[in-house]
Amino acid sequence: MRGYTPHFLFYLINLDPKYIIVRLKSVAILLSIVIFPLIGVGQSPPYINYKGGDQIPSSETYHVIQDTKGYIWVATACGVSRFDGYEFTTFTLKDGLPDNVIHEIYEDYKGRIWFVSYSGQLSYFFEGKIYPYKYNYLMTGIFAGGKGAVKCSFRVSHEDHILISVNRKGIFEIYPDGKLVKHYSEIGAGLIFKFQNDNTFPLLAWDISTKVNPTTTILADSSITLPIKDFVKINPSHLFATEKNGLFVISFGETYVICKGKETTSYTTTKPIIWISKGSDGLIWVSRYNEGVRCYNDVHLDKGELYKLFDGLSITSVCKDKEGGYWFSTYTHGLFYVSNLNSKTYFWHSLQFDHKKIMAIETFPKGLFVGFDNGDISIVNSNDTIESLSLPRIKKMDLYVNYIHYNQYSKDVLLLSNIFVYNIGNGQIQQFINEFTRKGSDKGISPRYAITYNTKTWIGTRLGLLIFDGQRVIYDSFKAGDFKSTVNALALAKNGTLWLGCSDGLWKFKNGKFEWMGEVMPFFRNRISRVAINPIDSSVWVGTRGGGIGVFNGSTLSFISTDDGLPSDIITSIAMGVDRVWVGSSSGVAQVSIVPDISGKYIVSGFDKSIGIVSNEILDLLPTDSTLIIGTRDGVLSYRLEDIRNQVKPKVLITKLSVNGRDTSVLNNLNLDYFQNNISISFAGFTYKTLRNTLFRYRLHESDSIYSYTRIPSVILPALSPGKYSFEVWAQNAYGQWSVSPAKFHFSILSPFWRMPWFVFLISVAGFLVFSFVFAFRLRVIKQHNILSRRLDGWKQQALLQQMNPHFIFNTLNSIQLFILQNDTRSSQRYLTKFAKLMRLTLENSQSFSVSFTNELEALRLYLDLEALRADKQFEFEIVVDGSLPLEANIPSLIVQPFVENAIWHGVMPKGKGGRIIVTFKFRENKVLCTIEDNGIGRVAASKYTSAKAHKSRGSEITTQRLQLLKSMYGQQLGIVYIDLKDSLDQPAGTRVELVIPILPAKNILD
Structure with a gap:
């Protein structure tokens, strides 16, 4: 913006119907517009606070570290908690801790996590379990008369020697065989610190068990003795030391000392120092009682801090994780997490809910404009100073900023409020009224x-x-x-x-x-x-x-x-x-x-x-x-x-494996039986910036191109088929970056013995033999059953034929008797000859289920001749045979005769003279189509006529039963259709019966 300076003052100078021009006049008009220079980074950055009773067991926390796997460990007054980015796991006395008040946490060269309790009892976490230190009975004597362990003064050597410092009593070493040694006991009272495999936190001790030389500080590793100045007051409860570029920084109580060579410089603070450490980035963190924590870029702490956080709290430890986030343990307010200290946050009031709300922001070459819901404008300059500008208004009314626009051409700033529009440029503020307010x-x-x-x-x-x-x-x-x-x-x-x-x-x-x-x-x-x-x-x-x-x-x-x-x-x-x-x-x-x-x-x-x-x-x-x-x-x-x-891509780790609901300690190359195919896998993605909302992707085979996704750090794989699996899982950080390499778990589910080739072969052979035997036996049983069933059907068929033969014989003998009584010798002889021939054919045909069409046709012709003779020429008949019909074909015997009998006695005979019956045979699709047509009285009149007679013919009923047997024997069904014939006056003119007769096998089915 042209003409703009960090502390430039604007003043109202003019009013116009179109706009009000505000110009620099005098300091007296400061009542209209006021600019306040402020520091914009003096407050704590946005954080997450984990409190006791919620995520962690107690708000009284003493130490926080991150182990080499990526877990965050927190020492509290009610046990120790481990955080994997998704959930906290708390360990207490019931999990193996000898004391719930844990002051210190350390990781040794084996990856064991050691816990130092308030009482001095030691324990360590390894492969999912907590183990008490086997020489804890020695710790009772070591801590007796002391004031607890010195902060950050615990080591486990590569030979598994335990080194620990106790306030007022000095440094002690416990060997793997239980041997106890006290170091530097000959020195007497003094401040001792010893670097052991790690120059970040040396071992410190304040020993007042003797009165020898009580005013010396000894750098034991270099055999340098430095005098402590008289004004230095040693607080036996808090001893720290760190090193950077050959400088030793020692803090105890309200004093810290910088040592270089044999030169020492001491500084005194207003309150006791309860934490001092050097981070991996070289920054020095110092916490004083109830004064929060300060970060310095140099060991000379009087040069000014880079950050001042959590003022009013007592910070007991500081830990920077692998993602660049910071963890702060406190005496009374639990655990704090700050994801980024490099960013700058403005106008954030963590403990205020009624502060003014931001409505608009805009950058310009010299900084940042911020507009609020009360009409105020703040200008954040490049040096992080903040100036506040109150926009003028004509009368009291609610005024808030809608939008701020920087004009890169004119270098002016346009402020859009809910009512007015302002322009800031050339050392002036213009307030436009009528153009924008109607x-x-x-x-x-x-x-x-x-x-x-x-x-x-x-x-x-x-x-x-x-x-x-x-x-x-x-x-x-x-x-x-x-x-x-x-x-x-x-x-x-x-x-x-x-x-x-x-x-x-x-x-x-x-x-x-x-x-x-x-x-x-x-x-x-x-x-x-x-x-x-x-x-x-x-x-x-x-x-x-x-x-x-x-x-x-x-x-x-x-x-x-x-x-x-x-x-x-x-x-x-x-x-x-x-x-x-x-x-x-x-x-x-x-x-x-x-x-x-x-x-x-x-x-x-x-x-x-x-x-x-x-x-x-x-x-x-x-x-x-x-x-x-x-x-x-x-x-x-x-x-x-x-x-x-430059974010660190998250490390992912498989943490737990369950097979059929039971946990297993084997986390790779596992061979499982066929029934062990319900797998549950838990994992952790060590990215803490996702706020317990880490996205995971996984697959079961390395060749799978499609992943499954979940935000829950566990998966259940039910009813897996036999085969080889390679489970892989990745975690995604807050910036969408996936793990460099996945956590893998290779396992196999064996096929059951019944799926082995040899077993399949044996079962196949045995099954084939059993099947063959059962099939043969069943086939034989079915065949025998079918033979018996068909013989039974045959016997029924023969019984029905026998029922038909007496019926026909009775009717025929009645006719012969009539001729004899009438002394008609010629007719009796002719009729008796045909009757004898018909009886011979009937006896021959009744011995089998089927007869040739020739025999059936001859029997039918003889029957009609006899009936016509007996009826004394009351009807005529005609048999028409299609030339394409094979005469040698077999059809059911006496199947047409009952319908012809009905046509004679129930159709044409009641009519009297002039009766006519036509029987037609045709060949269609391997079936015989037979039509019996008469010009009798019709079925309606015939039914009345029949009901009046004492004797009722059973021929049709017997034929129906025969057709049912034919269906069961041969799987074919005879079709029967009755058609009532009418004359031109719609009067009954006879009946037509259409039969579909199956052609049967030539061989007797019972044979």
């Missing part, structure tokens, strides 16, 4: 967004679009009647197209015309919150309030949503970076590849409050070449992009 209306048009190109500024408002030339509005879409939607965002493309993100969707403004894109694509009907232009491919990125992001390239629309990795589909900001797109949402920040990959998908990774953002509800994002400014309602974070690019 003649001073309190409601105004609520300008919400602004972009500038050359001398023109487009301003989106509650009531449409304005074009502003810096002094006046030259176009108002509402007044012109062109456009009246509420504009939330604007973006100007290189071709001059202005894109408007509105409450009713996306609009395009070009050549003075507005076009609603909701008519082009339904997605653009969503409420639009942000619009941005991709500088690489000129695609339009459209953020919505619930529909994610749409990327429009003029012809196609791509979608990016939570399914692709966005923290939320409610988009609050889209900012184009150099090599990526930054997306703010209601649930965190995402970085998206600026162009899609070869498959057309955008690569998305998200991070949230875990990296130090004050709130997951993002207000705006402002990327620069080296930083990302993240604005929220409760604070602004300046995050170094270097910290995002």
Whole structure:
């Protein structure tokens, strides 16, 4: 901004109907606008606090470390807790601790985690269990009369020697065989420190068991004796030492001493030092009682601190984890975690809920503008000083900042409030009234967004679009009647197209015309919150309030949503970076590849409050070449992009394996039986910035190209098939980076013996033999059953034939008797000859189930002759045979005769003279089609006639039973159709019966 200085004062000087010009006049008008210089980094950064009774067993914590695997260990007054990034596991007396009050935690060269308790009893954690130290009975005597273990003065040598320092009593060493040695007992009273395999924390001891030379400090390793000055007061409860670049820093009580060679310099503090350490990055951390913790870049602590954190608390230890996060244990407030100390946080009030809320942010060459909900503006300068500016207003009214826009052409800043618009530039503040408030209306048009190109500024408002030339509005879409939607965002493309993100969707403004894109694509009907232009491919990125992001390239629309990795589909900001797109949402920040990959998908990774953002509800994002400014309602974070690019990819570890519900200690190359196929695998991804929300991916075979994903650090693999498996799992950190290498677990599930080749062969052979025997036996039984069944059916058929023969014989003998009584010798003789011939055929045919068509036809002709003779020529008959019918074919015997008998006695005989019966045989599809047609009285009249007679014919009933037997014997069914014939007057004219007769096998089925 031209003319701007860090402490520049603005004053009101003029009023105008169009605007009020505020100029520098005198210090007396300071009542209107006040600027306060403040320090912006004096407060604690955003943190996570783990308190007692919630995640850890006690808020009284003494020591925090990270072991080589990645676990965070916390010593508390009620046991010790281990944190894997997902859950805390607490160990107490019931788990093997000899004492619940644990003061110190250390890891030795074997990976054993040692616990030093308040009473001096030792224990260690190894391979999932806690073991008490076997020489704890010696510790009772060592700690008797002392004041507990000296902080950070415990070692386990590679020979498994235990070295421990006890306040007031000195340094003790316990050998693996139980031998106890006290070191430097000849020195007497004095301060002793000894470096042992680690020059970060030497062993220290304050021994007052003798009165020899009580005022010397001895550097035992170098045999240097340094005098302690008289003013140094040694507090036996807190002794520390560290080394950097040949300098020894020693603290005890309220004093710390810097030693170089034989020169010493001592410093006295107002309160006792309870922790001092040097981190892996060389920073010195110092904690004093109830004064929080301070970080220094040099051992000369009087040169000023880099950080001052948790003022008012007593920090008992500091630990930097492998991701660059810091852990702080406290006496009374549990455990604190700070994910990033390099970033800067402004306007965050961790203990205040009524502080003013941030509404808008904007960068400019000299710093950062921040607008609040009470109308205040703060300017964060490059040196981290903060100046506060109160905007002038005409009368008392609620005033808040909607948007801040830096004009890179004029170097001015445009402030959009809910009522007024202000311009800061050239040492002046302009307040525009009538142009934006509708003649001073309190409601105004609520300008919400602004972009500038050359001398023109487009301003989106509650009531449409304005074009502003810096002094006046030259176009108002509402007044012109062109456009009246509420504009939330604007973006100007290189071709001059202005894109408007509105409450009713996306609009395009070009050549003075507005076009609603909701008519082009339904997605653009969503409420639009942000619009941005991709500088690489000129695609339009459209953020919505619930529909994610749409990327429009003029012809196609791509979608990016939570399914692709966005923290939320409610988009609050889209900012184009150099090599990526930054997306703010209601649930965190995402970085998206600026162009899609070869498959057309955008690569998305998200991070949230875990990296130090004050709130997951993002207000705006402002990327620069080296930083990302993240604005929220409760604070602004300046995050170094270097910290995002150089993140440590998380280590992942398989922690537990259960087979069929039982835990096993073997975590690799496990061979399991067939029934041991229900596997449960637990794992840990040591990334603490994901706030217990780590994403894992896993697969069962190295060749699998598709992964399964979970946020729960365990999987259950039920009912696995026999085979070889290679379970692999990766963890993702807060920045979307996966582990460099997975944690692996190789195991095999053996096939059961019944799936072995030899067993399968034996079972196959045995099964074949058994099957063959059973099949043969069953086949024989079925065959015997079928033979017996068919013989039984044959006997039934023969019995039915025998039933038919007496019936026909009785009727025929009645006719012969009639001729004899009538003394008609000629007719009796002719009739008797035919009857004898018919009886012979009947006797022959009744011996088998089927007869040739020739025999059946001859028997039928003889029967009709006899019946016609007996009826004294009352009817005539005709038998018509199709020439294609094979005469040698076998058909059921006497199957047609009963229907012919019905036609004679129930059809034509009741009629009297003129009866006629025609029997026709045709051959169709291996079946005989037989038609019996008479010109009798019809079935209705015949039924009345039959019911009046005492004797009822059983021929049809017997034939029906025979047809049922034929179906059971041969699997074929005889078709029977009755048709009532009518004359031209619709009177009964006879009956036609149509039969479908199966052709049967020539061989007798019973044979």
